[in-house]
Amino acid sequence: xxxxxxxxxxxxxxxxxxxxxxxxxxxxxxxxxxxxxxxxxxxxxxxxxxxxxxxxxxxxxxxxxxxxxxxxxxxxxxxxxxxxxxxxxxxxxxxxxxxxxxxxxxxxxxxxxxxxxxxxxxxxxxxxxxxxxxxxxxxxxxxxxxxxxxxxxxxxxxxxxxxxxxxxxxxxxxxxxxxxxxxxxxxxxxxxxxxxxxxxxxxxxxxxxxxxxxxxxxxxxxxxxxxxxxxxxxxxxxxxxxxxxxxxxxxx
Amino acid sequence: xxxxxxxxxxxxxxxxxxxxxxxxxxxxxxxxxxxxxxxxxxxxxxxxxxxxxxxxxxxxxxxxxxxxxxxxxxxxxxxxxxxxxxxxxxxxxxxxxxxxxxxxxxxxxxxxxxxxxxxxxxxxxxxxxxxxxxxxxxxxxxxxxxxxxxxxxxxxxxxxxxxxxxxxxxxxxxxxxxxxxxxxxxxxxxxxxxxxxxxxxxxxxxxxxxxxxxxxxxxxxxxxxxxxxxxxxxxxxxxxxxxxxxxxxxxxxxxxxxxxxxxxxxxxxxxxxxxxxxxxxxxxxxxxx
Numbered sequence: 154x155x156x157x158x159x160x161x162x163x164x165x166x167x168x169x170x171x172x173x174x175x176x177x178x179x180x181x182x183x184x185x186x187x188x189x190x191x192x193x194x195x196x197x198x199x200x201x202x203x204x205x206x207x208x209x210x211x212x213x214x215x216x217x218x219x220x221x222x223x224x225x226x227x228x229x230x231x232x233x234x235x236x237x238x239x240x241x242x243x244x245x246x247x248x249x250x251x252x253x254x255x256x257x258x259x260x261x262x263x264x265x266x267x268x269x270x271x272x273x274x275x276x277x278x279x280x281x282x283x284x285x286x287x288x289x290x291x292x293x294x295x296x297x298x299x300x301x302x303x304x305x306x307x308x309x310x311x312x313x314x315x316x317x318x319x320x321x322x323x324x325x326x327x328x329x330x331x332x333x334x335x336x337x338x339x340x341x342x343x344x345x346x347x348x349x350x351x352x353x354x355x356x357x358x359x360x361x362x363x364x365x366x367x368x369x370x371x372x373x374x375x376x377x378x379x380x381x382x383x384x385x386x387x388x389x390x391x392x393x394x395x396x397x398x399x400x401x402x403x404x405x
Numbered sequence: 406x407x408x409x410x411x412x413x414x415x416x417x418x419x420x421x422x423x424x425x426x427x428x429x430x431x432x433x434x435x436x437x438x439x440x441x442x443x444x445x446x447x448x449x450x451x452x453x454x455x456x457x458x459x460x461x462x463x464x465x466x467x468x469x470x471x472x473x474x475x476x477x478x479x480x481x482x483x484x485x486x487x488x489x490x491x492x493x494x495x496x497x498x499x500x501x502x503x504x505x506x507x508x509x510x511x512x513x514x515x516x517x518x519x520x521x522x523x524x525x526x527x528x529x530x531x532x533x534x535x536x537x538x539x540x541x542x543x544x545x546x547x548x549x550x551x552x553x554x555x556x557x558x559x560x561x562x563x564x565x566x567x568x569x570x571x572x573x574x575x576x577x578x579x580x581x582x583x584x585x586x587x588x589x590x591x592x593x594x595x596x597x598x599x600x601x602x603x604x605x606x607x608x609x610x611x612x613x614x615x616x617x618x619x620x621x622x623x624x625x626x627x628x629x630x631x632x633x634x635x636x637x638x639x640x641x642x643x644x645x646x647x648x649x650x651x652x653x654x655x656x657x658x659x660x661x662x663x664x665x666x667x668x669x670x671x672x673x674x675x676x677x678x679x680x681x682x683x684x685x686x687x688x689x690x691x692x693x694x
Contacts, residue, residue, distance in 0.1 A: 163510045170507045174496065176606065182495045182536070241490035245552075247457045248485040248562070250477075250510045404458050 164255040171259025175232060176255040176266030190228070191271050194220040197339060207282075208370060210369040214278050215364045216339035218356045219357050222297055223333050225264035226304030227325045233260055233312035234321045259303035279368075293404075300360040304332075306392025313399045329354040332357045341371035352381070359384035408433045408560050408591035409454060413675035415462030416449050423449045425615035426463065431608070433559075436582060436592045438602040440680055447595040448488050448561045451562050452614070454593070455485045468559050484509070484558035486549050488565050488595075492537050497532035498524055498548045505552040513624035526581050544573035550578050554585050561585070563594040565600060579605045603627075603676040613684045626679045632657035635678045637669045650681045 198213030198221075205212070216337050236242040246256055265272075279285065285293070315321050332338075336358035341351040342365075352358035362381040365371040375380075411429035415422065428655075433439045439447050452458035454467055456476040464471065470478040485669045492501045499520055506516035524530045527547045528664040537545055546569060553561050563582075567575045575598075582605060586592050594600055602609050603623045619626065638647060638654045647654035655678060658664065664671050672678075 167508050170504050174493065174500070174504045178500070179495060239491070240493065241487040242493065244452075244455075244457055244487040245485060245490060245505070246508055247453050248480055248483045248558075249505075250481050251508045251510050402480075403456060405450075 163250055164252055165253045167251040168259040168262055171256065172262040172266050174263070175260060176263030179267060180270070187270050190221075190224055190268060191274065194224075194271065194275070201339065210278075210282060211368060212339055212365075212368045214275050214282065215361055215368065215370070218276040218279070218293075218364065219300065219338050220362045221268045221275060222300045222360070223304055223329070223357050224271075225261075225268045225301060226308040227328050228264045228267065229261055230307055230312045230315075230325055230328075231321050232264070232274055233257075233309055234315045234318055236260075237312070238315065238318045240402060245404040246325050251400050254396075256397055257306075257309045257400055261301075263307065264305065265301060283368055285368065287371070293364055296360045296363040296382075296385065299382075299389055303356040303385060303388035303392045306389070306396040310392070310395035310399050318325050323376040329331060331355070337361060341365055342373070342377075343371055349377070353384040356385050356388040361390070406433075407431060407466075408435075408468060409437075409593060410466040411450075412465070413463035414450070414453065414460050414465055416446075416453060416460050417456065422474055423461075423615050427429075427612075427615075427617055429465075429610065429617060431591055431593060433591050434589045435607035436586050436594070436605050437608045437610065439593070439595045439610050439612055440597075440599065440602055441595075442684055442686060445612045445686070446615045448564055449517065451485070451564050451593070451595065451676065452489075455483060455562050456480055481510070482559040483562060484553040484555070484556040484560075485562040486553055486566055490549055490564075492545060492548045492552070494538040495536055497536055498529045498540070498544075501537065501548055502552045504557055506555055507562050509556050511556075517601040519557065520551075520554040523551040526554070526584070527551045528577055529670065543685075546570055547574060547578065550581065553674055554581055558590065560591045560593065563592065565595055565597065567596065567598065573643045577685065585674060599675075599677040599680055602679075609676070611680060613681055614686045618685075619679075619683050623676050627674055627676050630657055630674045630679055630682075632659045633674065634658050634664075634671055635674050636671050638665065638666050638667050639669060642667050648682045655682060 194217040198217055201209035201213040203209070243256070311324070321332070332355050336355050337345060337359050338350045338361040342352040342358065342362050345351055352362055359381040362373060363378060366373045366378050409429060409431040411427045414424055414427040416424040427450060439450065441447050449458065453460045454465055454472060456472050456479050460473065467470065467479045468482040472479055483681050502520040502523060503516050506519055509511065511519065521530065524533055527550060529544065529547055529551055532544060534538060537548060540548070546566070550566055553563070567578050570578065582592050606623055609621065609623050609626060610617050634657070636656045636658055638656060640649050640652050640654050642654055647656045653669065657674065662672065
């Protein structure tokens with residue numbers, strides 16, 4: 154029998170293999186899939202630019218970056234549920250040395266890879282249309298990574314709750330509305346007046362506040378921005394706890 | 406050491422007891438087939454043995470390791486095709502097999518070599534670059550079989566691996582399974598095709614209502630039936646020596662002269678007849694088994 158590996162090196166390689174097969178390969182197989190994920194944020198970008206010129210463009214770029222991260226999470230719900238319920242691919246991977254955490258991280262990374270064209274598009278627009286410092290760029294990147302982590306971990310947990318694949322479609326649409334449109338992602342939290350704290354309830358608007366603050370398209374106090382980071386970190390912790398709870402192969 | 410051992414294995418779903426104390430021993434280098442009606446517990450047993458489902462009682466060992474306490478060791482040594490599994494459709498057969506082998510921990514060189522050999526054996530090498538969604542159902546199923554057999558795992562679990570395959574494709578798969586087991590590996594499969602079990606199995610286990618009700622070599626099981634021929638009558642026929650199975654009644658005779666005028670069909674006794682008269686719960690199965 155052939156020797157198989159199961160150590161940390163194997164787990165890291167498994168993450169990359171999953172990122173390749175579920176992220177990179179679909180881009181090359183059908184670039185239309187990737188372009189279709191850009192349809193909504195690009196539409197909103199165009200609409201906001203037409204309505205509000207320069208400020209609208211910047212809001213559209215910030216919203217686009219946040220939306221792209223959100224869509225990588227919602228796509229994870231669909232893919233993880235599809236692999237488990239329809240293809241039984243997850244069950245095939247159970248009987249391998251690849252552990253459930255590597256599987257979850259691999260799928261999450263694959264969704265980022267799949268949304269890379271969107272990230273690149275909005276990042277390029279950001280660099281062209283703003284005078285952002287290296288420090289600001291790092292802060293934006295950090296905030297988006299936290300957002301990706303929070304959304305992906307909660308998404309992976311959510312995917313395990315489904316027993317029928319069609320239910321995921323409805324939930325993904327609702328999540329997009331609740332996390333991408335309703336909270337202050339495409340508009341400043343200050344538009345909510347005394348209700349501005351609502352932005353902290355979901356990680357998408359917390360991240361958007363950080364980005365809007367750094368780019369100077371909305372004015373938040375240091376306290377408000379610090380709270381936005383705290384909100385993102387709390388969501389990361391919640392997502393980690395939930396993922397660790399379900400990151401086991403065996404059903405009880 | 407035996408490849409698979411189960412002792413008093415139990416599992417329930419809610420109030421329904423699906424496995425009621427399974428006892429099982431399977432040697433290395435054999436093809437063992439689990440036969441039984443829908444809902445008998447075949448898939449549940451495979452899910453437990455492949456460490457995907459927790460048993461509620463008893464114990465099981467695969468490759469000498471406890472499936473509950475040493476799941477990691479078990480997983481390194483097994484490969485599985487779950488019931489109704491399908492490969493990822495936008496991938497090609499080569500990409501699917503190769504990536505599966507990488508996820509199993511093979512080096513890239515070994516994975517490339519094993520993927521080629523397995524695809525060649527299952528008649529898929531010429532189609533290695535074609536997206537799976539363009540392949541026929543039989544080719545898709547063979548892609549899955551190619552992946553697990555390329556893994557060179559010690560024990561392979563296949564839950565209805567040939568469902569939907571035509572006669573030629575089934576034989577391609579049978580030949581591959583036979584070659585694989587002749588190398589010392591164990592194949593544990595479930596199937597609804599009794600002729601398949603008879604053709605390829607070294608040992609057959611009959612599971613009914615969560616219990617193993619019979620086991621043995623296919624030929625021995627068939628020989629344990631009386632007579633040489635099986636005569637099938639309508640169930641309405643009043644015949645004391647007739648064993649009722651669904652809407653039919655089976656009678657075992659030594660000579661064709663003993664066939665009555667109401668006979669529906671006559672055939673040499675086979676494993677199918679053994680299964681028909683041994684299983685008691687035909688038609689009672691439900692969704693989880």
